[in-house]
Amino acid sequence: MLRTALNSSDDFSFTYELVPGQGCCGKKVERLLDFARAVKADGRIKALSVTDNPGGNAALAPAAIGTELLRLNIEPLIHFSLKDKNRSQIVSHIYLYQRLGLRSLLVMGGDFPRPGYCGQARPVFDLDSIQTLQLMREMESGQQPGCILSHELPQLRLFKGCVVSPFKATEAEQVWQFANLLRKVRAGADFIVSQLGFDLRKLEELMTLLRREHVRLPVLANVFIPSLATARAMAAGKVPGVLLPPELLKQIEREEATGDKQARLDRAAAMIVRCKRGGCRGVHLGGSGLRFEEVSYMLDRFEQWDKEAAPSLPPCDFPLHKTWYFYQDKAGRSGEAVPLTPGSKRGLVKLRSLSHHLLFQQQLTSRLFGRICLFCAQGSRRAAALTQVERCIKRLLFNCRMCGDCTLSSSAFLCPQAGCPKRLTNGPCGGSHLGFCEVHPERRCFWVRVYERLDQQTALQHLAALPHLPPKDWALEHSSFWISFFTKQQRGK
């Protein structure tokens, strides 16, 4: 069982990522199942993960391969991505997976949907991974989502994984990743899988952070073996959230030119040794079209080097030039956390938070404003007029989309509905590249812009302690937030 293995400090576990493509049968599916049979026969890999519409492209649903793996007596780790599911689909998939015996789930937002049948697929992202982990924990305790009837439903048993990218190149991206990791842990994650990367100091920073924050969850480091084509796409920033340093690309090009097929496997085996000695409880392996023989060779190499106290490992650490580090370098170990520099572009934030305070928090002025809103709410025409006023003012100031469930005060008075293509309200996705948006690479990530508007004293712990906002209530779409805020207040909600 993956849960037992990852929670035992004596074990060092391997999982491997299977990537189903389009179609429900044929050569590609048979190749995946042949690979799985070889994994079963070999016995060193604890679980096979199955991706969920990888890269945002439609593909065979993970449950199909997942149930085949169960038949082969291999534990599946199902990627549970949120890009295509609304909250009802999320709940029904959790029940489906539970019924099928697919209990290990890796929760992630997922890459933005790509064009599909007759054009661009609709991005959903109805819940983010923090909210989904919270929902799963409630369902595990027998609660029926959105209902207070808790004793009627059987308790679920899930093994919930979350993802983090420790390899971000800029301060804003990295601090948000670490803060959201601590929030995912608080929301109920059982284990952590890192994004793939090649800078071992960054991975060491993740392990240091978890130690210093007293987080004892097992970590699977992501060790990926790219082909030359994949490495080039990664180096060009075409794979969301992945940074491949130019030095490593040159190395892979040299190996390709000389026909040295083993070098990349040796490099991965060396990286596994470093991950194990860095405190990871295992590695999550993946690669572009690897044959099982190559994976087996890599595991053999790892086992050989792992026995040696000081193995002479091939180069496997490729830091990105000018990358930002969370900790000072202390003789190759993580020293003190470097001072953070949020709030470099505060702009009008102070003025906006003052007006927010006066309208919604300060007793005298908010009571007056509240009375006006409640008075307007009593008549449809007055309510429509006030909604129009709210729309015009907020559109002008915040490019507001009138979602009716306003979270401006939680994102430095920038509107996530307008500024983030995934409409994330609890911090960024993992897809940003050098501070720029995964979906609109010409724009900086919305949450990087939020970071630049935070209070200059903001520390990681502040962001990690932020209460996570509940999912947006779509029933409020296009309605007046002013009216619903004071109506709820009046009802004591």
Ligand code: SF4
């Ligand atoms: S704005 Fe940032 S958080 Fe939103 S989709 Fe783009 S990269 Fe992700």
